[in-house]
Amino acid sequence: MPRVRELSPYVELHRDQWRELRSFTPLPLTADELLRLRGLGEKVDLREVAEVYLPLSRLINLQVAARQRLYEATTTFLGEDCRGTKVPFVIGIAGSVAVGKSTTARILRTLLARWPDHPRVDLVTTDGFLYPRAELVRRGLMHRKGFPESYDRRALLRFVTEVKSGAERVSAPVYSHLAYDILPGVEHVVERPDILIVEGLNVLQPGPRLTVSDLFDFSIYVDAHTEDIERWYVERFLELRHTAFADPASHFHHFAGLPDDEARAEARHLWRTINEPNLIENIRPTRPRATLVLRKDSDHSINRVRLRKL
Numbered sequence: 001m002p003r004v005r006e007l008s009p010y011v012e013l014h015r016d017q018w019r020e021l022r023s024f025t026p027l028p029l030t031a032d033e034l035l036r037l038r039g040l041g042e043k044v045d046l047r048e049v050a051e052v053y054l055p056l057s058r059l060i061n062l063q064v065a066a067r068q069r070l071y072e073a074t075t076t077f078l079g080e081d082c083r084g085t086k087v088p089f090v091i092g093i094a095g096s097v098a099v100g101k102s103t104t105a106r107i108l109r110t111l112l113a114r115w116p117d118h119p120r121v122d123l124v125t126t127d128g129f130l131y132p133r134a135e136l137v138r139r140g141l142m143h144r145k146g147f148p149e150s151y152d153r154r155a156l157l158r159f160v161t162e163v164k165s166g167a168e169r170v171s172a173p174v175y176s177h178l179a180y181d182i183l184p185g186v187e188h189v190v191e192r193p194d195i196l197i198v199e200g201l202n203v204l205q206p207g208p209r210l211t212v213s214d215l216f217d218f219s220i221y222v223d224a225h226t227e228d229i230e231r232w233y234v235e236r237f238l239e240l241r242h243t244a245f246a247d248p249a250s251h252f253h254h255f256a257g258l259p260d261d262e263a264r265a266e267a268r269h270l271w272r273t274i275n276e277p278n279l280i281e282n283i284r285p286t287r288p289r290a291t292l293v294l295r296k297d298s299d300h301s302i303n304r305v306r307l308r309k310l
């Protein structure tokens with residue numbers, strides 16, 4: 001009897017199957033460039049870029065062209081002339097604190113910008129849309145940083161809507177880990193990109209009204225076991241003592257001199273009280289909504305990919 005295949009909108013691939021889908025996509029990145037894109041504690045090498053990120057870059061390139069044709073179908077229906085109008089393709093990247101979203105976003109940005117049909121790729125992180133510290137204090141949310149309610153979600157939705165609507169110049173606020181606050185008067189200006197990547201913990205959150213995820217043309221969830229992410233978070237915290245925290249201007253400067261055991265206890269406390277509950281209550285439940293899930297093993301390497309096919 002032939003086995004009945006379980007019906008599913010997803011297809012699951014191991015890395016050795018996924019890497020074949022690179023087809024003939026060339027590798028436009030050097031080892032030095034990759035080092036500059038890699039975040040603290042991340043291990044991705046050129047082989048992983050070739051085997052995991054190049055097939056992804058090819059898939060997105062195909063989808064950008066298909067999405068433009070869909071847009072043209074709607075404008076034809078409306079009797080509008082859309083010749084020459086390109087709608088920015090928007091990609092969301094979600095996942096826990098310390099899972100490596102920023103590295104994924106930066107590598108993808110660089111690879112996508114090397115295709116001649118969409119050279120202008122911009123990247124914004126949603127931390128710029130956190131409420132300023134004074135507003136978080138007023139709302140009693142200082143220990144809920146990164147939870148959905150700590151963001152100005154309407155401003156984020158407005159920002160992406162304006163970019164997608166073809167506005168010439170749209171600006172986003174900028175967050176600083178050093179100041180632990182939004183930087184007053186500083187802005188990230190986005191000028192009609194071909195592709196916009198929006199990276200942040202909660203970008204895939206659904207809502208009772210239109211939310212930013214409704215404007216995504218493609219979305220990625222970076223996934224790993226909770227225990228592995230906790231370990232990466234704690235290790236990164238220990239490392240930050242010698243890098244970011246060492247700066248006297250850092251909000252966390254008082255952690256710079258902590259011995260290993262105390263720093264570890266502090267990091268575990270932050271993980272257990274803020275970042276793990278946010279992962280479990282808010283972030284992980286959005287995983288089924290992603291077009292693609294990149295699954296990391298305990299050594300950070302991506303070995304499984306789940307793609308939403310339907």
Ligand SMILES: Nc1ncnc2c1ncn2[C@@H]1O[C@H](COP(=O)(O)OP(=O)(O)O)[C@@H](O)[C@H]1O
Nearest residue numbers: 039040096097098099100101102103177178244
């Ligand atoms: N307290 C901090 N000071 C300076 N940089 C930080 C701090 N916390 C996180 N970062 C950096 O901010 C970036 C985003 O981190 P995070 O939100 O944990 O997402 P991810 O690890 O998934 O990219 C990373 O490059 C990380 O190294």
Ligand SMILES: CC(C)(COP(=O)(O)O)[C@@H](O)C(=O)NCCC(=O)O
Nearest residue numbers: 125126127145146199200201270274
């Ligand atoms: C700034 C963040 C909320 C992440 O913002 P994102 O760009 O993902 O929206 C997060 O990295 C953070 O600092 N969380 C606070 C708890 C902690 O420091 O671990």
